[in-house]
Amino acid sequence: MKAPFEGRKMMNVSRSSLVKVACAALALSVASLVYATVDEAHDFTMEAAMPFVEQGFIVREDYWNGEVKSGQKLMITHQLFKGNEYAFWLGTSQEGVTLDMKVFDEKNQPVQIKATSDKFFMSVRVNPPKTGTYRIVFDLKSKKDAGVLWALSYGYR
Amino acid sequence: MTHLVFSSVFAGLLIGTLNLAAAPQGTKGVEEFDPLAFPGKVVGDVVVPVPSEVFSVLDKLGEPNWRAELRKADLPPSSDRTKLSLLFGYTVAEGFVAVQAEDKEAVKDLGRDIIDLAKSLGLSKSVLPHAQSILDAADKSNWSAIRKEFDQTQKTVRDTMEQMKDIDLSHCVSLGGWLRGTSSVTSVVKKSFSADRAELLNQPMLVEHFVSSIEKMPAGTRDHDVVKSIRKGLTIVLQQMEGAVDGFSKDAVQEISKTCDGLLTEILAKK
Numbered sequence: 465m466k467a468p469f470e471g472r473k474m475m476n477v478s479r480s481s482l483v484k485v486a487c488a489a490l491a492l493s494v495a496s497l498v499y500a501t502v503d504e505a506h507d508f509t510m511e512a513a514m515p516f517v518e519q520g521f522i523v524r525e526d527y528w529n530g531e532v533k534s535g536q537k538l539m540i541t542h543q544l545f546k547g548n549e550y551a552f553w554l555g556t557s558q559e560g561v562t563l564d565m566k567v568f569d570e571k572n573q574p575v576q577i578k579a580t581s582d583k584f585f586m587s588v589r590v591n592p593p594k595t596g597t598y599r600i601v602f603d604l605k606s607k608k609d610a611g612v613l614w615a616l617s618y619g620y621r
Numbered sequence: 622m623t624h625l626v627f628s629s630v631f632a633g634l635l636i637g638t639l640n641l642a643a644a645p646q647g648t649k650g651v652e653e654f655d656p657l658a659f660p661g662k663v664v665g666d667v668v669v670p671v672p673s674e675v676f677s678v679l680d681k682l683g684e685p686n687w688r689a690e691l692r693k694a695d696l697p698p699s700s701d702r703t704k705l706s707l708l709f710g711y712t713v714a715e716g717f718v719a720v721q722a723e724d725k726e727a728v729k730d731l732g733r734d735i736i737d738l739a740k741s742l743g744l745s746k747s748v749l750p751h752a753q754s755i756l757d758a759a760d761k762s763n764w765s766a767i768r769k770e771f772d773q774t775q776k777t778v779r780d781t782m783e784q785m786k787d788i789d790l791s792h793c794v795s796l797g798g799w800l801r802g803t804s805s806v807t808s809v810v811k812k813s814f815s816a817d818r819a820e821l822l823n824q825p826m827l828v829e830h831f832v833s834s835i836e837k838m839p840a841g842t843r844d845h846d847v848v849k850s851i852r853k854g855l856t857i858v859l860q861q862m863e864g865a866v867d868g869f870s871k872d873a874v875q876e877i878s879k880t881c882d883g884l885l886t887e888i889l890a891k892k
Contacts, residue, residue, distance in 0.1 A: 541663075545670070545674060545675055572654040596823050601659075
């Protein structure tokens with residue numbers, strides 16, 4: 465025979481489980497939202513890449529992405545090969561964000577030859593003067609959000 | 622690169638401010654950048670270039686005989702996931718050589734090898750659509766589509782491994798690919814040596830990245846015979862790269878070539 469409180473305990477457990485399930489569902493939906501937005505940032509880099517593809521650039525499947533504090537500078541080191549022309553595309557899915565990106569060589573000199581920007585992305589071109597390691601420095605400043613989701617893709621020809 | 626979300630490391634050791642101010646007028650008007658005074662975050666993730674990025678430069682510098690660079694290697698049967706991952710990277714890189722050679726049959730053979738390796742790794746579900754696209758595009762000799770699919774295949778496999786917390790295996794895929802790609806580059810450079818071609822081997826940051834990746838691997842993978850050999854071989858390669866301050870000599874290229882080829886022989890060994 466069950467103790468009189470057992471059912472209540474069960475009910476409490478069920479309530480607690482329900483709360484946990486609800487929290488998990490909420491967390492999952494928030495996570496999917498975040499991932500969706502990160503994916504959207506990447507989508508914008510692909511939109512930026514379109515005119516470059518028409519000019520013969522090959523877009524790499526690998527890319528960098530993440531979330532950064534508005535205005536915080538980020539630096540990526542990347543291998544470039546002299547003889548190729550490169551294009552880097554920085555994107556975000558958030559509105560009201562100002563993007564900035566520069567590429568520096570091993571002697572810390574800027575090497576980008578052309579930069580263009582749009583509402584959700586910007587592009588820079590690089591003709592590396594030497595084969596070696598380059599630094600891509602960028603930031604995204606938002607007028608309203610503390611954090612900015614970003615993606616950076618590149619292509620070559 | 623989904624595995625790249627927020628793995629940036631804070632460059633706390635870097636103090637000061639980013640010196641992006643324009644140089645005084647009358648000089649060159651260029652901006653200077655001091656990485657030692659970078660106040661921001663350094664994104665620690667490295668995107669390893671695919672072999673075709675280097676091959677495209679070699680094509681501009683001459684007309685390599687890519688067919689002569691193809692290797693008809695029989696993949697050794699194995700259930701060793703570390704070795705299978707290295708072989709996977711090797712096979713995808715070989716695919717890029719086959720694309721460069723525009724060899725339809727070689728591409729199809731490699732597409733089938735990719736399916737077999739994916740099955741052995743338990744990754745068929747994510748790889749099969751790409752492998753099928755490679756086979757379809759090979760029938761149409763659609764080389765740009767094949768190149769894209771090889772790139773996507775490698776990314777999918779590495780992403781899937783990382784989702785399964787097999788980051789070490791993901792690095793092994795990159796390593797196998799880089800070794801095969803570098804071996805092809807040295808082979809082409811040796812056949813027609815020039816400073817411009819040899820300069821393509823100046824990749825110390827990538828080698829350091831691989832060394833660091835191996836050091837962070839779990840002991841089981843790090844102490845794997847082939848991985849230990851790769852670790853040792855990368856040290857030799859890095860020495861050659863760091864010693865090439867005034868450009869790569871023929872001997873340096875030969876040394877890198879010999880090292881990469883030796884490692885690939887170990888990866889392909891039936892053991």
